[in-house]
Amino acid sequence: NAGVTQTPKFQVLKTGQSMTLQCAQDMNHEYMSWYRQDPGMGLRLIHYSVGAGITDQGEVPNGYNVSRSTTEDFPLRLLSAAPSQTSVYFCASTKLAGEGEQYFGPGTRLTVT
Amino acid sequence: GENVEQHPSTLSVQEGDSAVIKCTYSDSASNYFPWYKQELGKRPQLIIDIRSNVGEKKDQRIAVTLNKTAKHFSLHITETQPEDSAVYFCAAHYSGGGADGLTFGKGTHLIIQP
Numbered sequence: 001n002a003g004v005t006q007t008p009k010f011q012v013l014k015t016g017q018s019m020t021l022q023c024a025q026d027m028n029h030e031y032m033s034w035y036r037q038d039p040g041m042g043l044r045l046i047h048y049s050v051g052a053g054i055t056d057q058g059e060v061p062n063g064y065n066v067s068r069s070t071t072e073d074f075p076l077r078l079l080s081a082a083p084s085q086t087s088v089y090f091c092a093s094t095k096l097a098g099e100g101e102q103y104f105g106p107g108t109r110l111t112v113t
Numbered sequence: 114g115e116n117v118e119q120h121p122s123t124l125s126v127q128e129g130d131s132a133v134i135k136c137t138y139s140d141s142a143s144n145y146f147p148w149y150k151q152e153l154g155k156r157p158q159l160i161i162d163i164r165s166n167v168g169e170k171k172d173q174r175i176a177v178t179l180n181k182t183a184k185h186f187s188l189h190i191t192e193t194q195p196e197d198s199a200v201y202f203c204a205a206h207y208s209g210g211g212a213d214g215l216t217f218g219k220g221t222h223l224i225i226q227p
Contacts, residue, residue: 042202042218097213099208101159
């Protein structure tokens with residue numbers, strides 16, 4: 001199993017550009033989530049999904065959209081990038097909704113100039 | 114929503130000594146409390162977790178204690194080794210009010226001095 005994969009690993013955007021961060025898992029996990037990690041702030045939940053076709057907002061959802069058309073994939077879309085979205089983004093999945101070991105992807109380091 | 118406070122932000126201990134990291138949470142309905150270790154440039158990885166119906170759990174040199182009444186939980190690492198140097202995050206799982214997820218503390222940078 002590859003576990004949780006994310007692409008790209010690094011990305012530089014200009015303010016106002018849009019892009020999609022990809023996330024996939026091959027463990028047949030129902031629950032998937034996106035976090036952002038900023039220095040001194042820990043990990044903050046952006047959006048999550050408890051199954052295909054179901055998404056919901058986390059702690060810091062503004063400026064981001066998600067969709068979950070399949071169990072495996074959970075892309076995160078930045079609609080109009082802002083410098084405040086410069087961060088490291090982690091996708092994670094777990095077998096049970098929100099509880100149990102979260103398996104994290106390798107992360108995407110995003111810089112918005 | 115849930116709020117998790119973690120202390121200290123930095124902890125330096127001599128190799129072989131013990132390290133203790135403490136967290137408090139605000140939502141008494143939270144029922145699952147994991148601890149993650151993150152090495153520089155790597156992804157967070159689960160090292161131990163505890164559920165609200167258990168007061169203590171141990172795995173070799175690592176233990177976690179939970180006090181539901183006081184709403185705090187702690188990570189204990191004994192006989193620290195250089196490879197224990199990393200950032201450690203506590204978290205609390207909340208479910209309710211349409212939300213379902215983990216709230217993380219801000220992390221503790223553990224430094225093991227040789």
